[in-house]
Amino acid sequence: MSNVSQGGFKRRKVTSSDVAVAAGVSRSTVSLVLNRVEGVTFNPETVRRVQEAAKRLGYVPNVPARSVMTRKGYALGLISAWEPGSTLFARTFQGMLAATRAAGYGLTLCDIAGRAEQINIDSTVSFYQQGRIDGVVALLSTLPENPATVRFRETLEGEKIPFVFVNSHSDVPTVDEIRTDNFQAGYIATKHLLDLGHRRVGICVRGASGRFLSRSETERYRGYVAALTEAGLVPKENLTVKTEEGPINVDRGYQAFKVFLNSGCELPSALYAISDHFATGVLYAAKEKGISIPGDLAIVGTDDLELASQLRPSLTSVRQPLQELGEEAVNLLLKRIDGKGPSQPVKLHVPCSLRVRQSSGAGALNAVQGDHVESRGGDE
């Protein structure tokens, strides 16, 4: 006979009735005691007996049954248009997972796709109507005026589904939004380089026919400019490395910096890249040309990807507070669901932190401070 775990057999689960008879009380008593209902007093001895019986029998309340009565699903839904294989996405839902679990809630994957247009909002609505989820955390695009984002928002509002946007720009002031402070990100990265004495601080950004694509990139750029200005400097075209349009990846950074070097522009002494991918590409291109990092060129990246700490030299990087964002989003949403949320819509901007490593050329003193090791088996 096979040992394979089949359904169907299932030893009968212990219910609150079982606890009741074991403790010699009524089922109501069990429910009231175990839920610590206020305004009801109980004999301490009875409480003890109930709790003891519950523990002894290994009683676990059945959540769906509770849901029927309380009309809550005890779970939140997640929809995401972020790159599903990205560290950014991973860190965010790790935070969400921690927060939902702490609240005794479940986290249900409603729809995950690399592009917003591919997301099927209907299944999310359906989950809500079925009573399986009580609200939705949405990880959408920061592209301004994105039609898909607008459509999702309108649908959720129309169905009266509580929701929170995470790093998803919405021009509507009534929406709860939890976001990275991308201005501050650009600012602290640039400030770090300026504080190290650099005066020719360049930036590596994604080129997009003259304008920046996403709100987050725009804000980081503004932070960069602000830090420069504060130091009495101005941003210059010949200190700006622009990549090709399209996805952000290592190779685009690599190619862009090669083009930059061939253009004959004088080398900046420091460079802030709005992505670790770009920073990495720049680093490889620099090595190829014999440019020393951080000697000839100091580099600060953004997002603190795994590769950042493992590169040689290791990469100084701005880390987004994504776990925190996930947690805050979930906690806010849970309050909204219970009707305990703030009366005003929340617009929260959470600051980033800097992980100082070798590539920015800070002294050995600081080098350890922000560092952290992430090891893995890496064997899927």
Next chain:
Amino acid sequence: MSNVSQGGFKRRKVTSSDVAVAAGVSRSTVSLVLNRVEGVTFNPETVRRVQEAAKRLGYVPNVPARSVMTRKGYALGLISAWEPGSTLFARTFQGMLAATRAAGYGLTLCDIAGRAEQINIDSTVSFYQQGRIDGVVALLSTLPENPATVRFRETLEGEKIPFVFVNSHSDVPTVDEIRTDNFQAGYIATKHLLDLGHRRVGICVRGASGRFLSRSETERYRGYVAALTEAGLVPKENLTVKTEEGPINVDRGYQAFKVFLNSGCELPSALYAISDHFATGVLYAAKEKGISIPGDLAIVGTDDLELASQLRPSLTSVRQPLQELGEEAVNLLLKRIDGKGPSQPVKLHVPCSLRVRQSSGAGALNAVQGDHVESRGGDE
């Protein structure tokens, strides 16, 4: 007044009773008709009326209520010890998501962590005992004899929770396992290079004090050897590029290939890398040394990461059937839960496919065939 969506208000949901009165029948009739129960015949006119009323009122059955009666949670749990920010993880749960949705099931995140030791199996068990999930898909490590994996399996079996392992090696024959055919992966990659006329085909693997770390790497290596042998060749030490121990990433491949080149070994004409990360690192190191790809060195990677199609030259790569793995795992698990699974434990090995691009130097004819474009906003 704020427009923020608060809980509490919730327009009353339409229930099966509402449908019943609207259709002028009893609630039982509604239930029987809508669930298409076999063995019960109904007047076609009645059926029509019920369906019409249900549609008109926008009736959606309440899943938790159904759960109470049927004793099923209509959801599967996911635990994963894979790198949460990896493409591999993403592709797998995309497949799972598709399959669960098709079955009307939910997918609940039980625990996700980068390392197996960090996974809290208790919360998963708890979810099962609470009646929220009916089974578990486990994405664990392929490291043989991994104590965490063993512990999880024993716990799940002890609690009689139906489960399926995906790419997680278990030495126990009674466990359902869905796995990538990694032997075949190494074989087709090597065969591809041999078919292009190469005779000096090397391999880039992760060094680990003489032995290979994970089962998947070992199998890929065996596939490589098998293809060589079939062609009358033998694996040679001086054609093997070994990286340092630790996480698989671009820089380890880069460093390893630089060391290899400095060792004075004669250059292989083709190289199979057991990871796209390694392949990418090799490519950057090669560029640095002026080695032309694929002219002087043809390269095939593994895993078909995003960067593979975007590198220049683009990277030929072996793609794991991860979506398929996810789907198969879910479908098998659903059958087990319904007691309809095969009587024997399932040990499924799904073959990989080759994405032929520029780096292997195949003719333009094949070059397009396996290619696919993945674009994204990349703006989190």
Next chain:
DNA sequence: CAACGCTATTAACGCGAGTTAATAAGTGTG
């Protein structure tokens, strides 16, 4: 000592569904 008030507990109902045994209506047979 009856009336009152308080504490501790429970019976009874409801949530929204699925399931089954029983009923009512219709059809055909002897």
Next chain:
DNA sequence: CACACTTATTAACTCGCGTTAATAGCGTTG
């Protein structure tokens, strides 16, 4: 016309739990 036999429908029960109004016990007070 009474009988069995379908066919169509429903009343009644069940699942596991939360909630509330009602009850029993008991000490206090006028």
